[in-house]
Amino acid sequence: MTYETVSVEKNGRLATLTLNRPQSMNAMNALMMKEIAEALEWLHEEKDVQVLLIKGEGRAFSAGGDIKAMLDPESPMDIDTVMGDVSRLAKALYTLPMVTIASVHGAAAGLGLSLVLGCDVVIAEENSKLAMNFIGIGLIPDGAGHFFLKERVGIPKAKQLIWSGKVLNGHEALSLGLIDEVTAEGRAYEQAELSAAKFLSAPLKAMIASKQILHTQHVHELERVLALESSSQSAMRRTKDHLEGIQAFVEKRKPSFKGV
Template sequence: MTKQIDVEIEGRLATVTFNQPETMNALDGFMMKELADIVDQLKDNSSVHVVLFKGAGRAFSAGGNVKAMLDPNGPMKMEDIMVDLSRLALSMYSMPQITIASVHGAAAGLGCSIAIACDVVIAEESSKIAMNFIGIGLVPDGGGHFFLKERVGTARAKQLIWSGKVLDGKSAMQIGLVDEAVADGEAWNTAQQRAQVILNSPTAAMAATKKILHAAGIAELEQVVKLESEAQAAMRSSTDHREGVQAFVEKRKPSFIGQ
């Protein structure tokens, strides 16, 4: 199995690059497991203090690979991927490193969950950021409910999830979904500059603050990923999900019936 994610470690800085540009870095089950494994390894690497996440090509990540969902026994087997996504969310939240997402193009669905799980989110003005699971009759996963609520509060999280609304970088920054909106083509430079500022700061003190602020959230996140796994399993066998995926593949408007 070829690697779909590149990891580069330079001194105290690690860069994780989603490297499936031909699918806009849409994640299938193999890629989700690979990412969870990578984050687990980095979490335990005490010589790395900052981790940058970015996508190759035109997007950060278009989310889960919808076409792969058509095959019930393929690389999107729900039981397996929910285990990996739960592991990923908990590792992202509890890792001692300061994490930075460099977002350009789409950060949609699971791609959005991963981006907003980072401590710092930098997005280009024309980015398309959306928690758009609703379009295929699913609920957010990868801790998406938790990270969205942490950033924008419960009431707004519900509206964003239910509408699947697509936000550009500026709009996302205005509601606190991302931390900084920059000109198109500048996210990666800005993220690298931010990484250097952090590396020149007392990173041990920063990591300690992160641990203190996140301590109470870990039990809640554990509950959220468990509930997401149960809900996703139920939604995957729903009529609306099958219709949503079919409509996506056929490039038409779905006809949902609430079942």
């Protein structure tokens, strides 16, 4: 499969999905969201693949949604189409019949963090910057961010992370149970490859069967969360706080929110 914003490589039972908009720190525009969803859905049909490694090209895993694209008057985002692709992405990731490993360096923010948290194993460098920071532009987490956060840290801590938008380094994220392993700077992908190799030498068929048993019982909950995120995000995009948030971001100033 050939894409513009991502790449997928297969090497036997291992596949690697690379986010590939390095000039934008892998910020996700509408095309990238669509292509990630398509790539993950395509991988469902690759029955020989048992481990998937997800990483970002360049200086970061992903800076999240492309805020500048949200403001582009010549090519405005169709929020309903975008949310449909984001929901496809999250469901395809959660239901993949393979072990998924996220290799995080630099920023993993917003939708980028949702993608990371949807993986079975998360390995991040100590200087990584992980943040569920939708709140900074008056939005809510999407890409099943609510669902994946709750699975990782529980409801009370999920609310705190969503409401604060706090940026966490690798050690802070590990202490909260948000990720599974911390490495030195520049070593996350190397460690992710070692982790993949260990899985590939294990009885993976049995491990994937256990994953499917544990995940299948929550698919309906995931679908409900995605539907609520989609409707709520569409509503948030129309608020004055959201407009203020993205304008403040572009103007590099602190936003002045009014709760409307």
